[in-house]
Amino acid sequence: MSTLSPTMKSSAEYTGGGRRRVMGVVFLALAAAIWLLFARTTQGEMVTTFTLNPGGSQANFPNLEFITLPVLHAIAFVCALLGGYQLVRGFGTRTNAILGLVAALFIFAFLSWVASGTSLNLAGLLRATLIRAVPITLGALSGILCERAGVVNIAIEGMMLTGAMVAAIFGSLYGLWVGLLAGVLAGALLAVVHAIFSIKYKTDQIVSGTVINIFSIGMSSFISAKYLAANRQLNNPGIFPDIQIPGLAEIPFIGPILFSHNVFFFSMLLFLALLHFGLFFTRWGLRLRSVGEHPKAADTLGINVFKTRYMAVILGGMMAGFGGAYFTLGSVGRFDDVMTAGRGFIGLAAMIFGNWNPFGAFGAGLLFGFADMLAARLAILGVRVASEFLLMAPYIATMIVLAGVVGRGQAPAADGQPYEKEGH
Amino acid sequence: MANQDSQSTPPKDKSAFGIFMHELARGSLIVPILAIITGLLLGGLIVAVTTDQVYTAWSRSPLEAIGVGINAALRSYSALFNGAIGNPERIADALASGEAAALRRAFNPFFESLIKSVPYIFAGLAVALGFRAGLFNIGAEGQLFMGAVASVYVGFAVKGLPAIIHLPLALGAGALGGAIWGFIPGWLKAKTGGHEVINTIMMNYIAFRLSEYLLRGPLQRPDTTNPISPFIETTAQLPRFFESPIRFHLGFFIALAAAYGVYWLLFKTRLGFELRTVGANPNAARYAGMNILVITVLAMSLSGALAGMAGANEVLGVNYTLAPAFSSGYGFDSIALALIGRSHPVGVVLAALLFGTLRNGALQMQIAANVPVDIISVMQALILAFIAAPAIIRTIYRLRAPQQQEDGLHVRGWGG
Incomplete structure (x- = not known):
């Protein structure tokens, strides 16, 4: 199509x-x-x-x-x-x-x-770049999971925002790990909605994503205004501490940059490797991709298209929820209205920029994270560059890639198309 | 994309409303209405569930809790009604006294609702026009920002012109700003196949950052450090019809005129026919010799221009200045609007009036009933969900399945 x-x-x-x-x-x-x-x-x-x-x-x-x-x-x-x-x-x-x-x-x-x-802390810049790449990459991985199975997900932003809020509330009440789990489950819940809409009811997937985005912004702001503003104890989860990898963290220059991060960073690396291996080296991944490329052929071979898509979208939602929890439990330590500020959409951009590949998306995440970090740094340094233009860079880069100037990306062939089983 | 016009018999009544009723009558009138009702009911349920008194009542008896909940929802909705239309008692008192100032205050909520509807009408038309051409313009928000930026610049930087020239110039600048922001993704779509959904999302964020930059730099008011533009000249202001506090301005009628213009373009001109053909079946359009490139670019530019007008109206009619958070998500809500209005100008205007009324009333609801305004976004999302998946509404209300294929909306795939 x-x-x-x-x-x-x-x-x-x-x-x-x-x-x-x-x-x-x-x-x-x-x-x-x-x-x-x-x-x-x-x-x-x-x-x-x-x-x-x-x-x-x-x-x-x-x-x-x-x-x-x-x-x-x-x-x-x-x-x-x-x-x-x-x-x-x-x-x-x-x-x-x-x-x-x-x-x-x-x-x-x-x-x-x-x-x-003057002087610039290059090591600090690199470390900050890696940290800023975490939510972007997680968002992109969420998109990859969904779109490789043929379901467009522009609701990453909304899932992250909801995940962030739920993680903050549960983290404040029951501790960080419960908060993290709750954030992941919140993402999964929204993903179930997205899956039911786009797989069962065959709603247009962009409309369905828009519904989830509007709902998430509205609901999180509603709960924040109704409960969190008055009860600070509901919105004070604290953040995960940094983990020093023994031995490696002491290496000069590289150690502090690579091996001293919180659980989100290391999990992201793990998910990255897992998803790459899973998608391209296992039967699970082959089936998932076949459903995204040619669902009819996959169906003929006995793969349950609907079940596979449900699974992929829900996993994608969990990934987005995890990425959302990063904002509250891994970075800021509290929930603010609309705090994801378009990071989910940058994740979507990173997915396209990375050509629907996990490591490609990570590379894009690093690039976009670098722009993000630099914009924040330059504002502090008072450099003669408008940081707003740096923040635009990811979006412009994505549009250039999409236009095919720097090599056209290859979206899964059946991306965005509802599957209709024949004879029903 | 919905192919409303390709296979059905043409309507007898050729007026705007006639075509609209004809499209609705094909089994789809009932769904939007039930969707709106269901959305409002669920909104009431959320209000009830988030009311503390319900839980204290629950410990005494569940029945009492339900009563308290219903009461809370009703109280919220009556506050919403008072905020959106006006307090009936105050209106009666004002009419009895006949005092002009009291009358203006009493009727102000109603006019405020109309003002709130103006950007919705423009932005909804923008998205609807795109839908008709088979394009999903998710970038109305960015186009709206660029329209506002352009018109505020012309509004304050151009001095000494009479209003009869200055105002149209400022409005035109707004339309142009939005049109450029729509042209780029349209051109990219036609020329390279880059999907307009991704491109318009990216253009949204470019527009946000660009307007932030402009408001901290070239467009900043000289005497402040806040990111806010100077006030526009009085000659660029859209005239208001009543004295303070009523802010009802000419923009409302411009919006209605734009709705008629879009209707005329879509259903009465050759260009509109080609545009709808490209939307319904691009292959057929290509074989019929239509220039898909030109039509795609034109549709996106026009769509952007309409969205730009939404921004221009907010700046020239209501705020007289530009600050970063001047739009409360009009661009995103307009997607819902266009779908609820079945991408038809009449439907869009009606849906815009509904959304404007809800938004306006919500402020009063927040003050009077302590229900955050964001509940409106939740309700809009729910209504949109039910419209987008009519099967849900049909299941809930046990309606018969439609005779023919339901008018869903489908966007063509990514990438290209």
Whole structure:
């Protein structure tokens, strides 16, 4: 059915020579941006200092210091060189890897420019990026579970919000772990509703998702205004403490960044690995994906399409509920109205950006988390960049990916279509 | 997408209302009405369940608890009615006294409901127009923001024009701002197949961040650190018909005119026919030689322009300035509205009046009965749920299954 979209030009234009030229221009534009925006506004003798010890860490790692301007020029030159080669000859199948390299160089140039004349805690930035990636990635994993089975889920935001609130209330009353469990169950409950609507009643899945989003915002704000505002003891769950992985957490630089986090971070890594393995290396995953790609064929082979979709959507809801609990039990320690602030939708974007793959989504989550973190940091540092534009970056990047400029993503073929068993 | 027009016999009465009644009469009139009633009943149930006195009464006897609960719900709804339409006693007193100020105060709630309906009418029309063309415009909220930004800028930055020029200019800027925000996903859809649902969601958040930036930078009021724009010139204000406190303004009639315009476009013009054909069956449209690219882009742009007008009306008619939280989710509620109104302008206007009335009355309900306004969102979600899955309503009320395929709504798949 997705072939019915009124695409006027063949997709070849975006994958063939057109794409090669577009990417070349993108590389050159980034090189020009480094030179025009960063290098030209930097004085010759300014020094960039990157601190490599995160706050509170004992280890003493030397700072990374260099004179800003020559480094910026070198990076701009390399980017321009890559762009020129891409424009003339093309990197072929390695284009995406080169794009990643150019993007990384651009980010490094940007950070060097921000830290010129002052110092920036690089380790702290990396750690914060990982932390910010947690809810985004969990949201994306929720989306992957649902959409790989053919059910579009734009209700991640609503499920997360409800999960956050329920986790805060139960966490305050019965302790953190009960709160976490309650948040997961709340997500599952909404997922059941979404599943019944979109699988049993064959409601349009976007409408169903919208219902859940409106309901979640309304209900959580209602309960918050009615009960939480007056009873602070209902909204004070505290947060999960950081877990130091013995041995690994003491490694300088890497240890505090990677191995000292709370339960949400490590669970996310676990879910990531599990979902990747489950989806691509088990019978369970093969069945789930077949239901999302070609439900009729799956049905013919004796796979219960409805049951599989119910299972996938409910698991997805639990994942979103878990991600929601992060906001209250893993980060802030209380529930605020509409506190997810679009993170569920960024998760949806990360899912698309990551091409419906768990690790791809994690990569996108890191990228978006980085933008998120940087926007918060820059506002504190008072840097001359409007943080709002950084916050826009995930959305713009997703639209570019969706437009097929940087390689088209491949959605599951039966995504969003209700399955109708024949002969009933 | 619903294919209301493709296979049924044409209506005899060709007026806007005639077509609307014809579409409703095909077995679907009863469902929206029952959905609204059920939503209101469930809202009352939530009010009752969240009333503390119910539980103290429960310890004495369950029957008493039910009575207390029903009382609480009734009290809330009467507060809602008073807040939305007006307090009957006060209206009677005001009529008896005949004093102008008292009359204005007594009738103010009714007019406030109409004002609250204006952005709903525009945004609902925006989503409905998209539905008719087979496009799911989930980005009305963002388009509304961009419309508001554009019109507030023209409203305060352009000085010295007479109102007859300035006001249309500001309104046009609002429509243009929204149209641009609708054009981009429309163009992406037509040109690359990028799904408009994802793109409009992304455009929403880009619009939020952009307006935050503008309100902290170029559009900020000079004498404050708050993110708020300067007041617009009086020449850009939509004229009000009564003295304070009644804020009823020209926008309401512009909204009705827009509804008629959308009806005329959809059902009386060639473009509207092509638009509905593309929505009902893009393959047929392609074989008939229609330019799907142009129609898709045009439909999204028009949809965005309507949503932009919703934002412009809030700025030029009610607030006279722009602050970040000026929209209480009009864009998202409008999806519900368009579905309840069966994507027909008449239906949208009626549903918008209902939503505007509920929203307005809810404020009074919060003050008088201590029920948070957010209950309205919950009720809207419930109503939308019942409309979207008519089978639920049919099961609850044991209605017969429809003769023909039910007018559901289906969006074509992702990706492309």
